[in-house]
Amino acid sequence: MQSGWIEIVFLAMLAGFIGLRLYQVLGRRTGHEKPVADPFRGSGPEVARPAANGTVREAEPLPLPDLPASLGSGVRSGLDSIRKVDRSFDVDRFIAGARGAYQMVLEAFWRGDEEELAELVSDEVMENFRHALAERKAAGLTVENRLLEVDQVRIVGARMNGSMAEVTVQFDAEIVAVTRDSAGAVVAGNPDASVETHDVWTFSRHVTSPDPAWLVVGTDVAE
Numbered sequence: 001m002q003s004g005w006i007e008i009v010f011l012a013m014l015a016g017f018i019g020l021r022l023y024q025v026l027g028r029r030t031g032h033e034k035p036v037a038d039p040f041r042g043s044g045p046e047v048a049r050p051a052a053n054g055t056v057r058e059a060e061p062l063p064l065p066d067l068p069a070s071l072g073s074g075v076r077s078g079l080d081s082i083r084k085v086d087r088s089f090d091v092d093r094f095i096a097g098a099r100g101a102y103q104m105v106l107e108a109f110w111r112g113d114e115e116e117l118a119e120l121v122s123d124e125v126m127e128n129f130r131h132a133l134a135e136r137k138a139a140g141l142t143v144e145n146r147l148l149e150v151d152q153v154r155i156v157g158a159r160m161n162g163s164m165a166e167v168t169v170q171f172d173a174e175i176v177a178v179t180r181d182s183a184g185a186v187v188a189g190n191p192d193a194s195v196e197t198h199d200v201w202t203f204s205r206h207v208t209s210p211d212p213a214w215l216v217v218g219t220d221v222a223e
Contacts, residue, residue: 067091071155078158082165086207089165091155097214098169098203099153105216106175109133110145121216122204128219140182148174148194156200160207167214168202170222198222 064083067076068091083089101120108116112133118126136143150173157168175197179188189195202218 065090075155075158078160079155079167081160082158082167082207085160086165094167094214095153095155095169098167098201099150099171101203101214101216102150102153102169102171102173102199102201103147106145106147110143112137125216125219141187142180144176144178144180144191145189146176148176157202161204163206163208164204165207166202166204166217168200168218171197171199171201173197173199 064087067079071079079089079091105117105120108120109129109132114126114130114133117129121129150171152170152172154170155167156170157166159166173196174194176191176194177189178186178191181187198221200220200222201216203214204217205212205214
């Protein structure tokens with residue numbers, strides 16, 4: 001009988017230990033977890049201020065940082081309209097994220113990776129990419145393009161379109177562009193020379209969505 005009690009106590013202790021380890025590893029939901037970081041967005045600092053009776057009032061947002069002086073008045077106005085509804089929007093962080101997205105989209109398109117492209121661009125842009133990739137495959141062509149350097153990334157337009165924030169970015173880059181036929185012969189470009197490109201892409205995001213991702217909704221070339 002005593003051995004049975006000892007076994008019960010041991011099993012209870014073991015269950016308690018396992019439960020403690022799960023708690024330490026998985027943690028618990030408290031409702032105050034920080035959101036996943038987004039390379040396009042910065043933090044939205046807030047400060048709690050004491051009320052007249054000495055109690056602490058609800059946190060108030062700190063003033064937004066000044067926008068870069070190099071931005072035109074139209075762009076500044078558009079970015080301000082976005083920041084009014086999305087106070088976490090940070091210009092420098094957005095530009096860094098846009099630079100990375102530019103490279104990922106180009107390289108995915110060059111190697112024909114439709115799965116990756118679908119995660120980075122809107123359905124309409126994706127449809128255009130699929131059409132271009134299908135034509136390339138039907139013609140038996142392959143590309144050996146390389147992005148050498150992104151010389152400049154600058155915001156050239158911004159606005160709120162309903163609940164959608166839209167930011168237009170110009171990328172000035174240097175690329176080696178080579179197209180080969182099914183026999184491997186070069187039919188366009190030069191593997192030993194680079195060309196300058198000036199792409200204008202528009203990124204969009206629903207400001208009330210929990211999804212922090214910005215998608216490419218338009219691609220063009222600078223005039």
